[in-house]
Every structure is written in structure tokens, then in C-alpha cells.
Amino acid sequence: MMKFKMLALSASSAVAFSCAHRLPAPPGSEVNRKVLEYKVQEGETLLKVGKQYAVAPSSIQKMNRLSASEELKPGQLIYIPVSEAALSPSDSEGRGRWVERADALSEENLPETGRRAYLYSQYRQLEFPLANGRVQSHFGPRSGRAHEGIDIFPKGEKNIVAAQAGTVEFVGKKRGYGLTVVVNHKSFKTLYAHCSRTFVKEGTPVKMGEKIALVGATGNAHGVHLHFEYQNMNNIAMDPLPHLDRDFAH
Ligand SMILES: [Zn+2]
Incomplete structure (x- = not known):
């Protein structure tokens, strides 16, 4: 099983749940940008991750609703808006995993909704919550x-x-x-x-x-x-x- 560092709970945690159904689906027409679901490794910072994928740290910050001073923590899952070309093949096998929106990204800084993953985790992380369902x-x-x-x-x-x-x-x-x-x-x-x-x-x-x-x-x-x-x-x-x-x- 994976090991994670304890994360502080944000005070706004209840808000996003309650409005989840009321968010409009994002519009868009751009096709070359995708979103990478990424697991932060020990010692990584926004700057470092951004550099690796040629994305401005502020874009990652906004997409993940991180506050300006918030630091990344090992094991934390974040989204990275990247162009396909910026990714190395190892990303599809390693810590990152592609996620794709049915509507392509028009504005990379919008909080993400409505994505669909098509590359799969290498590990089974979750028990199916309703057996046989x-x-x-x-x-x-x-x-x-x-x-x-x-x-x-x-x-x-x-x-x-x-x-x-x-x-x-x-x-x-x-x-x-x-x-x-x-x-x-x-x-x-x-x-x-x-x-x-x-x-x-x-x-x-x-x-x-x-x-x-x-x-x-x-x-x-x-x-x-x-x-x-x-x-x-x-x-x-x-x-x-x-x-x-x-x-x-x-
Ligand atoms: Zn539902």
C-alpha cells in the first residue's frame, strides 16, 4: 500500500461537494491540451513540476485550487494541464496518468470538471464500494x-x-x-x-x-x-x- 504524508484539511473542503452538480460543463474547442493526473514525489515543488511539463506553476495552481503559498506534498494528487508533446512516454507508465475531458480544454486555468480517464492506474487503489453493483x-x-x-x-x-x-x-x-x-x-x-x-x-x-x-x-x-x-x-x-x-x- 502506498504511504502518504498527512495533509492538513482545508477549511473550504465542504463547499466543492455541495455544488458539484451545479457546475456547468466546460465549453471548448482546443484539442491539443490534455490533463495529466500526477502524483507528487518527494522534494517536488510547483516550479519543478511545472518545468518538467513546460507549464506555468500558476496554471497548475489555479487548476488545483491551490493557494499561492501552498506547497506540494509527496503523494498528493494534482492535475497538470499539458500539451501532449511535452510528455515523455514514461509518463503513461509511471507516476502520471492521462485524463481527458469530453470537451477539450479551452481555458487551462478553469477548475476542471468532466474529465474521463483513459490511461489506467497501475495499482488497484480502491475497493469497489458496492459489491456486485x-x-x-x-x-x-x-x-x-x-x-x-x-x-x-x-x-x-x-x-x-x-x-x-x-x-x-x-x-x-x-x-x-x-x-x-x-x-x-x-x-x-x-x-x-x-x-x-x-x-x-x-x-x-x-x-x-x-x-x-x-x-x-x-x-x-x-x-x-x-x-x-x-x-x-x-x-x-x-x-x-x-x-x-x-x-x-x-
Ligand atoms: Zn451521480
């Missing part, structure tokens, strides 16, 4: 809005489990999301929405695969399902699917 709606633009997670419909199993070990950060109702659990995993967070019941309390640790809630249809849900999100520590939603995909796991 079917993913029926993917991450990305949906009906003109950003869908910041995936929808998993139950097939028999009703228990939602923690996708990885972490600490319960939030249990309660969120607008649109209904009864929701957020688990903090130090370098990222997972969110479980539309629950009918929860079994965990804020501030308590959970194990990977531990039962945390029952699938439901609370909030703005069409039918009983789990809306599952994967976010970095700056509340940028990322496509959870690559981190769940069994075919690419080892």
Missing part, C-alpha cells in the same frame, strides 16, 4: 452538467463499504446528495451519496471494505443507487473508475 452513469459531462462521480446501482448487495482505509470526515445531509459519508484518506477523499442509513461517525477510523452505509435514494436521486466520488485534497473531483478497475489491477 453496476456502474450505470460515468464521470463527466451529463445533460450539460458535470457529473462529478459515478453512479453504481445495486445488484443484491445493499451495504456500501469504505473504498480504502481512512477517517470519516463527514456524515450527514448534503444538498442534492442526500445522506452522505465522506472518508478522508490523507491524499484523497471518497464520497458516498444518496445513502438510506449510515453506520459510522465523524472522526472515527474505517478500514478498507468496512461497512459504512446502506444504499438508498435520498437527495436528488433517480432510483436507489450509490453516487460515488473520488476527490483530491483540494476537492477536485477525479474519475474514480481507473482506481477501481479490476482489469488493470494487480
Whole structure:
């Protein structure tokens, strides 16, 4: 399992979740820019990472909603807006991974919404949060809005489990999301929405695969399902699917 340094929680952490469904899908026509999901290594700074990919540090800062003085931490996941040409082939095998928006980037500095990953993680990072469930709606633009997670419909199993070990950060109702659990995993967070019941309390640790809630249809849900999100520590939603995909796991 990966090791991460503890990250400080930002005070604005609750905000991005609650407005996730109301963000408009980004427009755009430019095709040569892509977004790299990148895991920060020991000793790396914004300047260093920016130099490596020929991107202004301020662009990385804005895309990841980092404050001006914020330093990168090892293990932190960030997005880097890069041109394809700036990447070496090793990036597709190593620490970085391509993510792609259905709408190409028009403005690199916009906080990202609606991306779709197409290169996959080399490791399985997350437990599938609803066993046997079917993913029926993917991450990305949906009906003109950003869908910041995936929808998993139950097939028999009703228990939602923690996708990885972490600490319960939030249990309660969120607008649109209904009864929701957020688990903090130090370098990222997972969110479980539309629950009918929860079994965990804020501030308590959970194990990977531990039962945390029952699938439901609370909030703005069409039918009983789990809306599952994967976010970095700056509340940028990322496509959870690559981190769940069994075919690419080892
Ligand atoms: Zn959803």
C-alpha cells in the first residue's frame, strides 16, 4: 500500500461537494491540451513540476485550487494541464496518468470538471464500494452538467463499504446528495451519496471494505443507487473508475 504524508484539511473542503452538480460543463474547442493526473514525489515543488511539463506553476495552481503559498506534498494528487508533446512516454507508465475531458480544454486555468480517464492506474487503489453493483452513469459531462462521480446501482448487495482505509470526515445531509459519508484518506477523499442509513461517525477510523452505509435514494436521486466520488485534497473531483478497475489491477 502506498504511504502518504498527512495533509492538513482545508477549511473550504465542504463547499466543492455541495455544488458539484451545479457546475456547468466546460465549453471548448482546443484539442491539443490534455490533463495529466500526477502524483507528487518527494522534494517536488510547483516550479519543478511545472518545468518538467513546460507549464506555468500558476496554471497548475489555479487548476488545483491551490493557494499561492501552498506547497506540494509527496503523494498528493494534482492535475497538470499539458500539451501532449511535452510528455515523455514514461509518463503513461509511471507516476502520471492521462485524463481527458469530453470537451477539450479551452481555458487551462478553469477548475476542471468532466474529465474521463483513459490511461489506467497501475495499482488497484480502491475497493469497489458496492459489491456486485453496476456502474450505470460515468464521470463527466451529463445533460450539460458535470457529473462529478459515478453512479453504481445495486445488484443484491445493499451495504456500501469504505473504498480504502481512512477517517470519516463527514456524515450527514448534503444538498442534492442526500445522506452522505465522506472518508478522508490523507491524499484523497471518497464520497458516498444518496445513502438510506449510515453506520459510522465523524472522526472515527474505517478500514478498507468496512461497512459504512446502506444504499438508498435520498437527495436528488433517480432510483436507489450509490453516487460515488473520488476527490483530491483540494476537492477536485477525479474519475474514480481507473482506481477501481479490476482489469488493470494487480
Ligand atoms: Zn451521480
